């Protein structure tokens with residue numbers, strides 16, 4: 084069977100030796116590093132959930148290539164039902180992890196490539212799709228964890244691609260009989276440090292003359308020439324120094340760990356290359372990816388996060404004795420409204436999904452609803468966090484440490500003055516969970532992850548069928564022209 088256990092995944096990570104830096108130091112052992120461990124454990128959970136009967140229907144699928152049971156993160160959606168389950172998986176895993184599941188971007192880039200390589204072959208007579216399916220079979224048979232690399236460094240945003248150092252975008256510097264050589268950097272890479280493979284696609288629409296940037300491939304973790312520089316922040320420092328992770332806001336799975344991924348003349352064999360120079364298909368590739376990713380990461384995933392924040396807010400109010408106060412209930416209702424509006428758009432994106440292109444067998448979510456899901460989340464999540472801060476009170480940011488509860492000198496004070504309708508320990512723990520969200524990294528993370536909202540606004544304006552809206556308004560107004 085093509086399903087790996089969590090332990091087998093950890094063992095696969097132990098065999099990888101990425102050139103990885105974190106907080107100014109080289110990480111020699113990813114499994115032993117406290118920050119990296121959280122990303123390993125989050126990814127491992129994706130493996131163990133696939134083995135749990137309760138989650139099997141959502142977390143696994145049947146491969147259309149081999150007929151084997153596989154992890155849904157390596158599945159290509161072949162029906163509306165698949166799309167619905169893919170979105171449910173994003174929601175469920177967010178509830179369980181409280182952070183990124185690290186296999187999501189990889190899954191969505193693979194789905195985009197499945198669709199676009201098929202179309203490229205139909206139009207150009209190339210054999211990318213066969214090559215892609217062969218490689219996907221290898222990924223599925225070995226249940227490899229894939230991250231997805233889309234966002235280029237870009238440099239000065241006011242300049243055209245041709246005006247900046249080409250290394251700001253991943254590109255091909257050489258082609259030979261065996262493969263290609265690539266250079267450049269992808270930023271904000273979720274979980275690439277602990278993935279087995281990274282799927283790389285161009286970050287945007289490209290024009291003729293930009294062929295060297297039109298490159299898509301899959302690269303193995305630790306391939307020579309790749310350097311990973313992990314994100315580092317106050318939460319990383321806290322995890323490194325806390326001594327007991329159970330005192331943290333998301334003990335086992337931590338923050339959304341990302342990294343810079345730098346490619347310095349990295350060799351990619353042809354069997355791993357799925358686009359090389361076809362600028363005319365880059366728009367299709369990035370928009371297919373955006374369609375899938377905005378439904379999953381933009382919408383469904385954050386609904387799972389919101390469930391945690393809403394649940395923690397309810398507990399905070401229960402522990403402080405305010406849960407029956409009318410305006411607290413109103414705020415909880417408001418949080419649910421934001422979250423379920425995004426949830427509804429996610430479901431609509433899946434239900435209104437269709438085969439794209441027709442004949443490919445690949446199903447894509449509806450573009451309009453996927454974009455609305457992401458943009459509703461982007462705005463709604465800030466509101467949900469603001470309301471959580473309001474409900475839970477100042478303790479969310481002023482609480483002492485759980486260590487103070489263990490210290491015999493301070494324990495009586497903490498127990499006495501921080502106890503309310505529940506003991507101080509419960510209030511401290513739930514405050515720490517809410518701190519992780521309201522004063523953590525998730526605000527900008529949710530805003531920019533799956534693309535900054537301006538990108539969704541552009542997509543919405545383009546796909547809103549505005550002429551039809553003018554037509555119905557004219558009909559009502561009795562305007563005949």
Ligand SMILES: Cc1cc2nc3c(=O)[nH]c(=O)nc-3n(C[C@H](O)[C@H](O)[C@H](O)COP(=O)(O)OP(=O)(O)OC[C@H]3O[C@@H](n4cnc5c(N)ncnc54)[C@H](O)[C@@H]3O)c2cc1C
Pocket residue numbers: 188230231232233234237240241269270271272273274339341527528529531532533534535537538
């Ligand atoms: C937590 C997190 C996880 C992520 N995970 C991944 C991942 O796994 N893989 C991946 O590939 N990416 C990932 N991303 C990257 C994400 O897709 C980008 O952050 C997002 O697309 C925005 O790009 P940027 O960060 O370069 O911001 P910028 O592009 O610099 O945008 C900042 C602001 O400037 C505006 N802007 C930028 N350029 C222009 C322009 N030319 N003209 C007008 N306005 C402009 C934007 O609209 C925005 O308001 C992740 C991001 C986050 C925060």
